[in-house]
Amino acid sequence: MEVDDKLIDKLASLSKLEFKADEKEAIKKDMARMLSFFEQLTEINTDGLEPLIHINPETNVYRADKITEELSQAQALKNGPNHDSFYFKVPKVVENKD
Amino acid sequence: MNSYRSLEAIQSDLSAEIIDMPSLVNHYLQRIEETVDLNIFLEVFKSEILDKAAAVQSKIKAGNAGKLAGMVIAIKDNICYKDHKISASSKILKDFESLYSATAINRLLAEDALIIGRVNCDEFAMGGSNENSAYGPVKNPVNKDYVPGGSSGGSAAAVAADCCLVALGSDTGGSIRQPASFCGVVGIKPTYGRISRHGLIAFASSFDQIGPLSQSVSDAALVLEIMAGKDSMDTTSSSQKVDAYSDFSENPKPLKIGFIQECLDSKSLDPEVKESQLKLIEQLRAEGHTVDPVRLEELDYLVPTYYVLTTAEASSNLSRYDGIHYGYRSSAATDIESTYLKSRTEGFGKEVKRRIMLGSFVLSAGYYDAYYGKAQKVRRLIKEKTESLFEDYDLLLSPTTPATAFKFGANMDDPIKMYLEDIFTVHANLVGTPAISLPLFKHSKSGLPFGAQFMSAAFNEKLLLDFSHNLMNIVALKA
Numbered sequence: 306m307e308v309d310d311k312l313i314d315k316l317a318s319l320s321k322l323e324f325k326a327d328e329k330e331a332i333k334k335d336m337a338r339m340l341s342f343f344e345q346l347t348e349i350n351t352d353g354l355e356p357l358i359h360i361n362p363e364t365n366v367y368r369a370d371k372i373t374e375e376l377s378q379a380q381a382l383k384n385g386p387n388h389d390s391f392y393f394k395v396p397k398v399v400e401n402k403d
Numbered sequence: 404m405n406s407y408r409s410l411e412a413i414q415s416d417l418s419a420e421i422i423d424m425p426s427l428v429n430h431y432l433q434r435i436e437e438t439v440d441l442n443i444f445l446e447v448f449k450s451e452i453l454d455k456a457a458a459v460q461s462k463i464k465a466g467n468a469g470k471l472a473g474m475v476i477a478i479k480d481n482i483c484y485k486d487h488k489i490s491a492s493s494k495i496l497k498d499f500e501s502l503y504s505a506t507a508i509n510r511l512l513a514e515d516a517l518i519i520g521r522v523n524c525d526e527f528a529m530g531g532s533n534e535n536s537a538y539g540p541v542k543n544p545v546n547k548d549y550v551p552g553g554s555s556g557g558s559a560a561a562v563a564a565d566c567c568l569v570a571l572g573s574d575t576g577g578s579i580r581q582p583a584s585f586c587g588v589v590g591i592k593p594t595y596g597r598i599s600r601h602g603l604i605a606f607a608s609s610f611d612q613i614g615p616l617s618q619s620v621s622d623a624a625l626v627l628e629i630m631a632g633k634d635s636m637d638t639t640s641s642s643q644k645v646d647a648y649s650d651f652s653e654n655p656k657p658l659k660i661g662f663i664q665e666c667l668d669s670k671s672l673d674p675e676v677k678e679s680q681l682k683l684i685e686q687l688r689a690e691g692h693t694v695d696p697v698r699l700e701e702l703d704y705l706v707p708t709y710y711v712l713t714t715a716e717a718s719s720n721l722s723r724y725d726g727i728h729y730g731y732r733s734s735a736a737t738d739i740e741s742t743y744l745k746s747r748t749e750g751f752g753k754e755v756k757r758r759i760m761l762g763s764f765v766l767s768a769g770y771y772d773a774y775y776g777k778a779q780k781v782r783r784l785i786k787e788k789t790e791s792l793f794e795d796y797d798l799l800l801s802p803t804t805p806a807t808a809f810k811f812g813a814n815m816d817d818p819i820k821m822y823l824e825d826i827f828t829v830h831a832n833l834v835g836t837p838a839i840s841l842p843l844f845k846h847s848k849s850g851l852p853f854g855a856q857f858m859s860a861a862f863n864e865k866l867l868l869d870f871s872h873n874l875m876n877i878v879a880l881k882a
Contacts, residue, residue, distance in 0.1 A: 323745070348704075357782040366638040396739060
């Protein structure tokens with residue numbers, strides 16, 4: 306599997322990460338090595354096997370649909386890097402059309 | 404004060420009034436000060452723990468203290484403790500304060516355990532050497548030139564350096580057992596779902612488990628028994644009954660133990676580690692156990708399967724760090740997109756970014772089936788194979804790690820070499836079974852400790868701990 310700049314840019318965009326030119330070279334090299342390491346798995350025959358998703362065999366874990374207050378608004382906002390008493394504050398998201 | 408190796412010894416001295424709670428806590432605080440160069444603790448809860456120690460002392464006097472009165476615990480920096488800071492050793496969570504305690508923590512506190520501080524680890528528990536912490540590496544208390552292992556390196560070092568009696572760690576692919584082996588302490592990863600993950604910062608949710616590191620098997624068993632059990636806050640926690648792990652059976656019966664031949668044939672295995680395994684096999688036979696070789700032809704595929712699946716889960720779990728709801732926000736952010744990009748790029752360390760990128764790859768359109776879907780199928784194959792081994796054997800034996808602790812920087816330029824350190828430990832996380840590392844050996848050249856790993860079938864901690872307790876007693880008698 307060839308790892309080129311285009312793939313790194315696409316993955317960086319999906320991951321919401323940025324890489325400088327020198328970092329990009331390093332991650333390209335690491336990714337290429339890791340992906341060929343992963344490709345060993347093609348040697349194993351998995352015909353007829355279902356993917357294993359849940360490790361715990363229990364299914365349908367129900368609980369009563371009851372409203373509880375786990376966190377107050379003030380607590381929920383407490384760790385935000387920028388907030389007022391009611392909202393998380395972010396840079397402007399919506400631009401004026403004119 | 405002497406260093407204690409079990410809660411039983413502490414409680415006996417407390418009740419005989421040879422020591423009291425404040426002097427016990429002061430002993431650990433002094434040890435933390437003496438070992439500050441090892442960089443184990445990110446924060447010591449000094450002012451509050453002395454007050455709490457006095458409160459436990461009053462309870463002991465009144466005769467209504469909990470089961471863990473006298474137990475001083477350090478917690479890995481990825482387990483929430485209400486109103487205390489937690490960072491997962493990452494810059495992105497610098498100054499974050501927990502809004503609630505992990506269920507495991509609440510259960511320990513309810514039995515009068517004291518929490519002395521939070522300890523260093525690899526960032527988001529990703530690593531096997533503690534070199535990936537944003538707050539610098541932990542040094543191995545046995546020899547400062549060597550890593551303590553990871554990711555629960557601070558937890559293992561804290562126990563080994565007598566800074567606490569027990570430490571909590573988390574284990575996604577060996578992160579409790581490998582540092583336990585490198586630092587010479589006991590470490591157990593319970594069955595997946597045995598302990599609630601509520602309040603554990605998520606890395607790979609179908610692998611992560613909280614577990615104890617300790618000097619003695621009895622302390623590990625007691626702490627596990629108290630933390631285990633169904634929790635409505637974690638739907639993956641099991642409703643299976645929790646056995647009395649700490650109530651060890653007097654006359655353990657001979658067991659059928661399989662040693663994994665491929666582990667002994669592994670090319671990365673240190674010759675002395677191999678030699679010690681062969682001697683252990685002979686010793687177990689001499690004690691009346693049946694010990695046979697068993698095959699696990701898939702051994703070399705375990706680590707790639709593990710990394711495909713855990714990077715996928717990590718990339719999804721770590722998407723919550725957006726620079727908005729909590730944690731670090733870059734001062735260079737000018738709009739919403741750059742808030743995400745700059746905050747994450749500046750907030751995460753190199754290894755975390757590498758794993759997020761790999762996870763994004765294996766989950767992306769066009770590659771999902773070939774990588775992620777394939778690894779999930781291989782995971783089922785390995786699980787079925789392992790379950791069939793447990794039809795014939797009570798326990799599986801292997802070394803915990805291929806070699807002893809390595810020097811700082813030794814594996815930093817080659818991620819695959821670092822990842823292969825996990826070759827014997829990821830098995831238990833892939834299939835969800837419990838596994839323990841027992842501090843049985845010391846390398847003749849370096850003097851560094853190393854462990855043996857025993858694994859049992861899922862939810863069979865009772866058998867695993869009974870056996871381990873007995874084995875460590877026999878070893879202590881011989882020493």
